[in-house]
Amino acid sequence: MASIIYFFPIDVTYKIIDGKPAIHMFGRTLDNKQVCVIYDKFEPYFYAIPKKNADIYDELKNFKVIRNEQEHSVARIEQYKKKYLGREVATLKVFTKLPFDVPFIREELKKNPKIESINEADILFARRFMIDNNIIPLTSYKAEGNFQSQKLKVPAFIAEKIEPFGDETLLAPKVLSIDIETYTPPYKEIEPEKNPIIMVAFYAKDFQKVFVWKRFTTSLEYVEFVDSESELISKFKEVIENYKPDIITGYFSDGFDLPYLKIRADKYKIKLDIGLDFSEIKIAKGKSTTAEITSIIHLDIFKFIKKIVSGTLETNAYDLNSVAFELLDEKKHDVDLGELSKAWDTKTEIDKFCSYNLNDARLCYKIAEKLMPTISEMVKITGLTIYDVNRMGLSQLVEWYLLRQAPNFNEIAPNKPTSEETFKRKLQTYKGAFVFEPKPGLYNNVAVFDYRSLYPTIIGSHNICPGTLNCSCCAEQAKFAPLEDKKIWFCKKKKGFIPTIIEDLITRRMRIKEIIKDQKDEKFAVLDARQNSLKLLANSFYGYLGFFAARWYSLECAQATTAFGRYYIKDVIAKAEKSGFKILYGDTDSIFLTLDSKTIDDVKKFSESVNQELPGLMELEFKGLYPSGIFVSAKVGAYGAKKKYALISEEGSLKIKGFESVRRNWSLVAKEAQEKVLEIILKEQDSKKAFDYIKKIIDELRNRKIPLEKVIIHTQLQKEISDYDAKGPHVAVAQRLKNQGINVGPGAMIQFVVTQGSDIIRNRSKLPEEVENNEYDSSYYINNQIIPAVEKIFELLGYKKEDLLETKEQTKLGGFFNGN
DNA sequence: GTGCCTCGGGG
DNA sequence: GTGTACGAGGCAC
Numbered sequence: 067m068a069s070i071i072y073f074f075p076i077d078v079t080y081k082i083i084d085g086k087p088a089i090h091m092f093g094r095t096l097d098n099k100q101v102c103v104i105y106d107k108f109e110p111y112f113y114a115i116p117k118k119n120a121d122i123y124d125e126l127k128n129f130k131v132i133r134n135e136q137e138h139s140v141a142r143i144e145q146y147k148k149k150y151l152g153r154e155v156a157t158l159k160v161f162t163k164l165p166f167d168v169p170f171i172r173e174e175l176k177k178n179p180k181i182e183s184i185n186e187a188d189i190l191f192a193r194r195f196m197i198d199n200n201i202i203p204l205t206s207y208k209a210e211g212n213f214q215s216q217k218l219k220v221p222a223f224i225a226e227k228i229e230p231f232g233d234e235t236l237l238a239p240k241v242l243s244i245d246i247e248t249y250t251p252p253y254k255e256i257e258p259e260k261n262p263i264i265m266v267a268f269y270a271k272d273f274q275k276v277f278v279w280k281r282f283t284t285s286l287e288y289v290e291f292v293d294s295e296s297e298l299i300s301k302f303k304e305v306i307e308n309y310k311p312d313i314i315t316g317y318f319s320d321g322f323d324l325p326y327l328k329i330r331a332d333k334y335k336i337k338l339d340i341g342l343d344f345s346e347i348k349i350a351k352g353k354s355t356t357a358e359i360t361s362i363i364h365l366d367i368f369k370f371i372k373k374i375v376s377g378t379l380e381t382n383a384y385d386l387n388s389v390a391f392e393l394l395d396e397k398k399h400d401v402d403l404g405e406l407s408k409a410w411d412t413k414t415e416i417d418k419f420c421s422y423n424l425n426d427a428r429l430c431y432k433i434a435e436k437l438m439p440t441i442s443e444m445v446k447i448t449g450l451t452i453y454d455v456n457r458m459g460l461s462q463l464v465e466w467y468l469l470r471q472a473p474n475f476n477e478i479a480p481n482k483p484t485s486e487e488t489f490k491r492k493l494q495t496y497k498g499a500f501v502f503e504p505k506p507g508l509y510n511n512v513a514v515f516d517y518r519s520l521y522p523t524i525i526g527s528h529n530i531c532p533g534t535l536n537c538s539c540c541a542e543q544a545k546f547a548p549l550e551d552k553k554i555w556f557c558k559k560k561k562g563f564i565p566t567i568i569e570d571l572i573t574r575r576m577r578i579k580e581i582i583k584d585q586k587d588e589k590f591a592v593l594d595a596r597q598n599s600l601k602l603l604a605n606s607f608y609g610y611l612g613f614f615a616a617r618w619y620s621l622e623c624a625q626a627t628t629a630f631g632r633y634y635i636k637d638v639i640a641k642a643e644k645s646g647f648k649i650l651y652g653d654t655d656s657i658f659l660t661l662d663s664k665t666i667d668d669v670k671k672f673s674e675s676v677n678q679e680l681p682g683l684m685e686l687e688f689k690g691l692y693p694s695g696i697f698v699s700a701k702v703g704a705y706g707a708k709k710k711y712a713l714i715s716e717e718g719s720l721k722i723k724g725f726e727s728v729r730r731n732w733s734l735v736a737k738e739a740q741e742k743v744l745e746i747i748l749k750e751q752d753s754k755k756a757f758d759y760i761k762k763i764i765d766e767l768r769n770r771k772i773p774l775e776k777v778i779i780h781t782q783l784q785k786e787i788s789d790y791d792a793k794g795p796h797v798a799v800a801q802r803l804k805n806q807g808i809n810v811g812p813g814a815m816i817q818f819v820v821t822q823g824s825d826i827i828r829n830r831s832k833l834p835e836e837v838e839n840n841e842y843d844s845s846y847y848i849n850n851q852i853i854p855a856v857e858k859i860f861e862l863l864g865y866k867k868e869d870l871l872e873t874k875e876q877t878k879l880g881g882f883f884n885g886n
Numbered sequence: 887g888t889g890c891c892t893c894g895g896g897g
Numbered sequence: 898g899t900g901t902a903c904g905a906g907g908c909a910c
Binding site: 245246247248249250254255256261316317318319320321322323326366368369372383384385386403404406407731781782784790791792794796797 | 889890891892893894895896897
């Protein structure tokens with residue numbers, strides 16, 4: 067007798083049970099109990115596309131390959147007509163017994179001359195299951211089956227059948243935020259092999275604790291003592307087992323907290339087997355480290371911010387303090403971490419660090435809470451788990467969205483490029499966006515327009531798709547894309563896969579925006595997150611088409627997209643000029659113009675007339691009128707130009723775009739100069755004062771009045787000195803330290819000062835104590851530190867680099883006010 | 887311009 | 898694990 071449960075999947079994986087792959091969906095029932103729904107009726111498969119007229123059915127049916135004394139065989143085959151990059155193909159859907167059989171059979175079949183290609187043979191089994199069975203994490207399902215005992219920490223439900231049920235969403239997954247503090251002496255590298263974890267903080271809605279393994283008197287009620295580091299690690303496991311979180315979050319926990327915990331746990335031979343299936347935390351080291359816990363989502367909120375949210379933030383630094391300040395208007399506790407090891411050794415003021423520790427965990431929790439709507443909407447759009455959404459970039463999210471949609475359109479997905487193909491693609495460059503170079507200066511009454519979602523609407527309206535490119539059905543009367551050097555076209559008869567998908571994303575977003583336009587109820591946050599996720603995804607299609615690792619890569623499609631973009635922006639500029647507006651600046655999808663004698667009514671009439679002629683979903687939007695603004699040109703990279711401008715809104719708030727912050731390894735004098743100049747301009751709007759300030763700094767550098775401490779550059783040694791091929795300044799300095807018998811190795815922070823001379827920089831780089839009488843190279847600090855840090859800012863104000871370097875009395879700088 | 891290297895996040 | 902995915906910017910050549 068079968069029973070029924072209703073549940074939300076959270077993490078999906080599989081295990082081999084009795085020789086069959088069994089999908090495990092860890093999640094919560096609708097009445098909020100942990101459960102693992104197991105389903106073993108899904109079979110692994112891939113597609114084989116035979117060459118024209120080749121018959122391989124019988125050959126494939128009994129195909130087997132033996133590797134390492136293991137037999138991998140085809141279980142059965144089904145035949146389908148499918149669409150593949152714009153054409154109809156007869157395909158064989160080849161089933162195997164185990165997911166692990168697929169790669170072996172795939173590699174063998176690739177050699178078969180009768181086969182054109184093997185497709186979708188690299189879609190991980192659990193993801194394949196989710197796509198084919200329409201399983202979307204965090205949404206509700208009905209399962210029929212029975213509870214059965216399994217080696218799991220939660221009840222296991224063996225399902226005979228699973229189907230979507232209702233439109234509920236798991237709104238409040240249990241989130242537990244973690245943060246560790248470790249012992250690191252001042253000026254030393256973080257060394258998990260050597261130094262212990264000294265405290266661990268947990269923060270959840272209804273649970274806050276800091277565990278620490280030295281005892282001291284404290285009034286902090288959330289502090290709890292243990293006797294050793296190994297007990298601390300055991301406590302870490304115990305808290306997680308007891309709290310039963312769906313999500314464990316941390317800040318840079320992929321790269322720090324969890325790998326550190328793993329190394330320390332290994333030292334004490336403690337298994338971090340916190341997975342609900344008794345599995346251990348898996349640390350995977352690649353270019354970037356990841357920490358995965360089967361069955362519990364590990365959310366590294368830092369990674370999500372950097373990969374997905376960074377574009378919409380003002381801050382250029384992604385440390386917890388900056389991010390918390392922008393998203394929460396809160397800060398980290400102001401403590402000097404350099405003092406932690408001493409506090410620990412002397413057992414004084416440890417509680418200051420406990421409260422710091424808890425606060426970090428709390429900030430991370432709050433940030434995760436704030437971003438959860440965006441994350442969960444991205445999960446619902448792409449159908450990936452939170453873990454995957456957290457670690458994929460936007461191009462990968464686009465790809466997985468396409469992979470999920472492909473079966474609905476009977477499309478077979480193209481393969482990932484081979485390494486040779488990737489190499490070739492990387493060499494391809496093409497023309498980007500059009501930038502109308504502004505005349506640097508200050509202007510009044512600036513009207514701003516932009517094409518709403520320019521590239522997505524171009525892709526949709528012009529049917530830009532690898533599958534509609536240069537179709538034979540339109541070859542005779544083709545209308546070419548506006549490319550200067552190529553004649554390409556897109557089908558006029560059939561809408562392509564990608565244009566269909568992208569228009570669907572755009573219209574879904576428009577509908578949501580319409581709904582939330584004038585409502586600010588409790589549903590607003592979720593719907594706003596949803597429209598934002600739809601926008602992020604739609605905006606990433608163009609980049610995806612030109613991304614070297616994309617399955618649906620098409621250089622022609624990417625080229626056509628920017629070509630149409632250039633066409634439309636030039637078109638609106640021409641039309642604006644014809645209507646009597648003066649164009650100040652234009653970049654990719656936006657134009658800035660002055661009203662002169664025109665009125666706001668003229669502006670509206672203008673945008674109406676432009677919109678009447680635009681195809682499909684394309685639309686020119688009036689963004690607003692600004693009392694004054696400053697513009698500057700600043701070209702960078704292949705994808706066009708970065709916006710560099712400043713506007714003052716009617717409310718008096720200043721909007722500065724396009725300034726990057728200085729790096730950590732810059733000298734203090736450069737950091738301070740940039741900060742101060744920005745401060746003067748932003749707060750006092752006094753460019754003369756900023757100019758005089760920087761002149762003073764340059765002058766002080768020339769006369770060596772800036773103290774030596776401010777010109778020290780800090781750079782970390784990454785490997786053994788002998789392992790360096792290219793010896794930068796810090797390597798040369800490290801070598802000299804070593805020659806003096808001082809032990810320097812990887813991780814050492816090297817301080818150096820560039821001194822006078824005509825030799826290359828590394829030969830002039832000295833230790834601060836080797837420098838006498840402030841004999842640093844003033845011109846190096848002026849030209850390579852101060853100027854790059856402030857140059858762009860002064861360009862914006864109409865000053866030239868030469869003006870900053872001018873030694874004589876300052877030249878008059880009249881007439882840069884070009885407004886009316 | 888190319889190629890190698892560093893940093894970021896974390897303590 | 899049906900794997901093998903950082904990306905921008907600076908210095909030396």
